[in-house]
Amino acid sequence: MGPRSRQRRAGTVQSTNDSSSLSKRSLAAHGYVRDPFAALLVPGPVRRTPLIHRGYYVRARAVRHGVRAFLELTGALPSPTRAQILSLGSGSDSLYFRLKAAGLLARAAVWEVDFPDVSRLKAKRIEETPELRAQTGPFKIGDSASTLCFESADYRILGADLRELQRLGEALDGAGLDVTSPTLLLAEAVLTYLEPSSAAALIAWAAQRFSDALFVIYEQMRPGDAFGQIMLQHFRRLHSPLHGLELFPDVEAQCQRFLQAGWTACSALDLNEFYRRLLPADERQRVETLEPFDEYEEWHLKCSHYFILAASKGDILSETPVFLPAEASFQIDPASPSGFLSARVVTSDHQHSSLKRYGHTSVLLSPGVIFSAGGFGEHEGRHCRVSRFHLLSRSCDTDWKGCQISTLGTEGQWDGRLYHTMTRLSDTQVLVLGGRLSPVSPASGALQLDLYKSEDNCPEGQNVIVTKAALEGSVLRWRHSTTEVYYQNQRYLFVYGGRSVTEPVLSDCLFLHVETMAWVRIPVRGTSPEGRHSHSACSWQGGALIAGGLGASEEPLSSVLFLRPMSSGFLWESIDIQPPITPRYSHTAHVFNRKLLLVGGVWIHSSSTPGVTVICLTTGLSSEYQIDTASVPWPLMLHNHSSTLLPEEQQLLLIGGGGNCFSFGTYFNPHTVALDLSSLRSGQ
Numbered sequence: 001m002g003p004r005s006r007q008r009r010a011g012t013v014q015s016t017n018d019s020s021s022l023s024k025r026s027l028a029a030h031g032y033v034r035d036p037f038a039a040l041l042v043p044g045p046v047r048r049t050p051l052i053h054r055g056y057y058v059r060a061r062a063v064r065h066g067v068r069a070f071l072e073l074t075g076a077l078p079s080p081t082r083a084q085i086l087s088l089g090s091g092s093d094s095l096y097f098r099l100k101a102a103g104l105l106a107r108a109a110v111w112e113v114d115f116p117d118v119s120r121l122k123a124k125r126i127e128e129t130p131e132l133r134a135q136t137g138p139f140k141i142g143d144s145a146s147t148l149c150f151e152s153a154d155y156r157i158l159g160a161d162l163r164e165l166q167r168l169g170e171a172l173d174g175a176g177l178d179v180t181s182p183t184l185l186l187a188e189a190v191l192t193y194l195e196p197s198s199a200a201a202l203i204a205w206a207a208q209r210f211s212d213a214l215f216v217i218y219e220q221m222r223p224g225d226a227f228g229q230i231m232l233q234h235f236r237r238l239h240s241p242l243h244g245l246e247l248f249p250d251v252e253a254q255c256q257r258f259l260q261a262g263w264t265a266c267s268a269l270d271l272n273e274f275y276r277r278l279l280p281a282d283e284r285q286r287v288e289t290l291e292p293f294d295e296y297e298e299w300h301l302k303c304s305h306y307f308i309l310a311a312s313k314g315d316i317l318s319e320t321p322v323f324l325p326a327e328a329s330f331q332i333d334p335a336s337p338s339g340f341l342s343a344r345v346v347t348s349d350h351q352h353s354s355l356k357r358y359g360h361t362s363v364l365l366s367p368g369v370i371f372s373a374g375g376f377g378e379h380e381g382r383h384c385r386v387s388r389f390h391l392l393s394r395s396c397d398t399d400w401k402g403c404q405i406s407t408l409g410t411e412g413q414w415d416g417r418l419y420h421t422m423t424r425l426s427d428t429q430v431l432v433l434g435g436r437l438s439p440v441s442p443a444s445g446a447l448q449l450d451l452y453k454s455e456d457n458c459p460e461g462q463n464v465i466v467t468k469a470a471l472e473g474s475v476l477r478w479r480h481s482t483t484e485v486y487y488q489n490q491r492y493l494f495v496y497g498g499r500s501v502t503e504p505v506l507s508d509c510l511f512l513h514v515e516t517m518a519w520v521r522i523p524v525r526g527t528s529p530e531g532r533h534s535h536s537a538c539s540w541q542g543g544a545l546i547a548g549g550l551g552a553s554e555e556p557l558s559s560v561l562f563l564r565p566m567s568s569g570f571l572w573e574s575i576d577i578q579p580p581i582t583p584r585y586s587h588t589a590h591v592f593n594r595k596l597l598l599v600g601g602v603w604i605h606s607s608s609t610p611g612v613t614v615i616c617l618t619t620g621l622s623s624e625y626q627i628d629t630a631s632v633p634w635p636l637m638l639h640n641h642s643s644t645l646l647p648e649e650q651q652l653l654l655i656g657g658g659g660n661c662f663s664f665g666t667y668f669n670p671h672t673v674a675l676d677l678s679s680l681r682s683g684q
Contacts, residue, residue, distance in 0.1 A: 015377070019663075020189070022046045022091040023056045029402075031290055037094035037101075040129050042123065048293040055302050055662055057287060057596070058271045059218060062308035063188055065278060066216035067095070069310075070184040070321045071104055071515050077182070077316065083108040084183040086172070088162055088202075089190035092122060096155050100135045100494070107153040111177055113168065116159030122156050123150035132556060139460030147171040162190070163198045165205045168338040182316055185215045193221045195665055196244045201262065207262030212314030214322065215263065220306055225609045226635030227301045227661060234664035250607055251307050258311035261412065264290050267323040268309035271324045272300060272604040274323070276555070287505075288554060292439035294419075294479075295660060296550055297409065297586050297639045300604045302662040328475065334582045334606060334613070338623040339679060341612055344631045345671040346400050346653065355402060356668035357386050358640035358658045359418035365451070366427050370400075370644050372655060373449065374417050375433060383666055385416035385437070389449075389464050392655070400672060405451075405462045406459070413466035417443035421482035422577050423493055425514070428452070431469060433495060433512075436478040440501055445474055471517040475510070476500055481537030483544040487522055487565055489497060491515065494563065499533040505552045507531030509563075509570075523569030529561050536598060540617070545591070547598055548584045556583035556603055560615065577622050582606050586639040592647060594618055599652065599675075600638025610638065614680060625680075632673055650678045 021041070026048040028035035048056075067085070074083035090112035099105050110345065112119070122499025123141055126132045134140070139152040148171070150157035156175045160168050185206050191199040206215055222228045223245040235242045248254045251268040258266045269277070275284065283295060293299075310322035329578075360375025370392040377386040388404045407414055420435025420443060428451045435443040446469035453462055480498025484491065495510040508528070511522045535549025535557070544563040551557050560575045598613040611626040629636055641657025652675040658668040 006178065014673040015511065018092075020056075023048050023052055023663075024060070024093070027053055027056045027060065032287060033060050035098060037132065037135075040131055041092045041094055041097075041125055049659065050293045051295045051298055051302075052663055053262075053291065054287070054293070055300050058116075058275050058303060058304070059188075061279060062269075062271060062274050063186070063216065063218055065274070065546075066148060066214075066308065066322055067099070067184065067186065069320075070182075070214050070216075070317070071099075071108060071114050072384075073320060074182045075107065078105075079393075081102050081107070081326055082178075082181060084176065084177060084181050085110045086183055087112045087184050087195075088185060088187045090157075090186075092119060092125075093188070093625075095186075097132065097135050100154070105154050110156070111407055112157045113162065113171065113172075114157075115161065118525070119149040119157045119159035120144075124678060142211075148175050151175070162202055163194065165201060169205075169209065179210050180313070181212070183213045185210075185213060187215070187217045188219055189220075191217055192242045192244060194243060196247055199244060200257075203258060203263075204261040207313060210313070212316050213312065214317045215258065215309075215311045216308050218306065219254075220245060220436070221254065222247070222305045222607070223249060226637045226667075227633045228305055230661045230667050231305060233313060234661075238251070250432075251309070254307065255308055255311075258309070260539055262313070263311035264313045264588065265318045265321065266309065266311040266421060267321040268307050269323045270306065270607075271303035271306045272307055274602075275303060278323075281553075282625060285420060291457055292438070292501075296438040296554065297602045298659045298661055300556075300602050301659075304604060304607075309401040309607075310610050313678060334608060334624045336624070337611070337626045338614075339625050340628040341625050341679065342628045342631070342676045343636075343654075343673050344676075345633070346674045347402055347672045355390050355392070355656045355672060356658075356670060357390075357656045358668065360642060360656055361420055361422040361432075362642035362644055362655045363422045363424050363430055364644045364646075365424055365430075367646070368395060369427075370653065370655070371422075371430060371449075371451065372642065373414070373422060373430075374420055375431070375656065376418055376641075377656070378668055379389070385418065387414055387416045389414075392461060392653075394521075402672070405464055407464050407466050414447070414464075415443055418480075419478035421480065421495075422449075423482055423484065431493075433482050433493075433499065434475040434477045434480055442474075442476040442478065442501060444476070445469070446471055446525075452456045471512065471519070474521060478649050479508055479533035480506070481535060481544075481546070483537040484539045485511075485544050485563065485565065485570070487570070492520070492522070496537060496544070496563075497532045497535055497549060504554075505531035505533055524572065525566075526572030529559060529572060529574075530557065532557055532585075534585040536587055538589050538591055538596070541565070541595075545575075545589070545596055545617075547589055547596065548581070548587060548601065550585040556585050556605070558583040575615075575617075576620050577615055579622060581615070581622055582610070584610055584613075588641065588643040590643065590645040590652065591617070592645060592650075592652075595680060597652070597677075597680075599643050599654070600641060600657075612675070627675065635667070636673065637667060646661075650680075651675065652677055 025038040028038045031087040095290045096110040136152040141149045253264040313320045357375035357377025364371040372390040415434030430449040432447040448469045450465045476496035483494045485494045491514045493512040530547030542565040546561040562573045564571045584603040588599045596615040614624045644653045654673040
């Protein structure tokens with residue numbers, strides 16, 4: 001790589017530091033962490049989204065855990081020993097100031113290394129800011145030709161390139177770093193921006209150079225699934241591609257990377273596991289109630305694509321693992337796949353038939369007509385809550401064709417809600433219950449949608465009339481389910497679960513008599529299941545099958561429940577599934593040939609990606625099927641989607657789906673996809 005290429009590369013990597021620093025400042029400003037120094041090091045107002053706040057919060061806590069573990073281990077050593085923290089690619093991070101203010105540097109010192117321009121700018125910022133100078137005490141500023149940009153009794157900032165290891169070593173020696181003292185090397189989202197050869201050289205160099213050391217890194221992983229692909233594309237667009245993920249795609253490979261380079265012990269966790277296992281429950285509850293939040297899928301997916309790792313060597317630091325190996329109870333890997341379900345794109349005209357939205361709902365009105373409404377999507381190049389309806393239709397054996405259809409009557413009657421339910425009342429009527437406009441604004445009132453066909457039966461000629469449904473009260477919830485059930489030969493809609501503005505999960509049972517549109521009380525016996533939202537529900541034998549969902553502690557659930565109709569009401573029963581299903585939520589479900597199909601969703605207890613779980617309802621046996629996406633444009637995100645079963649054709653249509661993928665952008669599945677279910681014959 002030539003000098004100009006190196007300079008361009010440095011500039012793009014520095015831009016990721018700028019973005020990260022602003023996010024850390026916003027994190028502190030909104031109460032997630034205590035850090036009065038972030039705003040002093042990175043001036044300028046900024047507000048990040050709750051999703052980014054959560055992502056940076058768990059990153060900050062994971063790094064903090066590694067640093068505190070190191071200081072606790074070295075703090076018990078005999079008095080003359082001074083611990084050293086070497087932060088590689090430190091950027092504008094406030095680590096030194098936080099540790100100094102907390103009184104944790106009485107027997108430790110901090111060295112920071114970044115590109116010369118970044119380090120000089122940070123040194124200048126400290127020099128100009130009285131609150132920062134008060135922490136460092138007397139200091140010197142290096143001249144423009146010096147590698148040492150800032151020096152105080154316990155803090156040094158160096159400008160150096162991590163790829164030039166000989167110069168780096170000389171600069172650290174000159175700055176007083178002792179290779180025989182216990183040393184923490186910290187690389188927070190740094191190594192992945194180096195070419196694999198440079199990263200490998202740095203890891204081996206550190207193992208050879210320090211006799212007693214701990215190396216803590218925070219980085220991305222899992223590049224192969226849909227979220228991972230979007231993550232990679234994002235950094236490529238920034239001209240700062242992530243390196244080495246294909247070589248080291250998971251925590252096991254990352255640990256081997258360090259062990260083979262000369263480190264004697266290594267432990268690592270993905271951030272879902274770190275958050276669940278190593279943060280106290282009361283702290284998690286505090287964070288989860290700081291801001292209105294409703295992006296659980298992307299929060300969990302983000303955490304599954306980042307890890308925290310600690311590699312150690314030497315007698316002192318190798319005795320106690322920083323991150324204990326995963327408990328068996330946390331990892332619930334699914335059974336080996338029983339087979340594959342082929343997938344293919346079924347919409348013929350991309351421009352008119354794409355259903356680029358998520359958080360919507362679809363309903364089969366008749367064998368050749370699927371109606372979709374609501375959600376967040378793409379409209380005329382903008383990302384917004386979708387106000388137009390969508391119709392997929394076909395005749396005979398032609399491909400499905402889609403079109404947007406408008407409303408008749410008063411403008412704005414459709415409020416653009418998300419996470420609602422829709423129930424078919426007839427070939428031309430749909431009932432909409434619940435949903436939200438924002439995490440603090442539930443949709444008010446149930447709606448009735450009436451479809452009017454044009455004389456030539458052309459889909460483009462259809463219109464929808466939106467009216468308030470004639471029923472008392474509002475279903476002020478979202479991420480709930482509405483299922484058709486029967487009691488005493490009468491048709492009811494069973495509304496279950498979901499969440500509201502004030503309640504993280506709901507567990508009440510509501511029954512709507514369809515003929516009279518009246519809410520009625522029906523006795524429900526048995527042990528009430530744990531409250532949940534984002535679960536699946538489908539009709540079976542006059543009752544309702546409820547599977548998975550997200551519980552009150554934001555933990556995915558694995559239960560499969562049956563609301564069984566009885567002569568005197570309904571009875572909750574738990575269905576024993578063997579092997580147990582991996583806890584999941586944000587999936588869809590259908591009953592096909594006496595089998596319950598759980599399609600897609602999000603799970604956090606497994607490194608694999610959900611496909612289709614097939615549960616035999618007569619035996620309770622479960623099996624896993626992967627989705628063969630060879631004929632489908634990649635990536636395909638199977639959460640926040642809708643699906644429609646076509647039993648006569650043994651097909652399942654996957655409609656829409658996607659999400660706001662952390663800071664990597666919003667992704668929408670561009671095509672309607674059909675899964676071939678013919679291999680799931682009755683009795684298998």
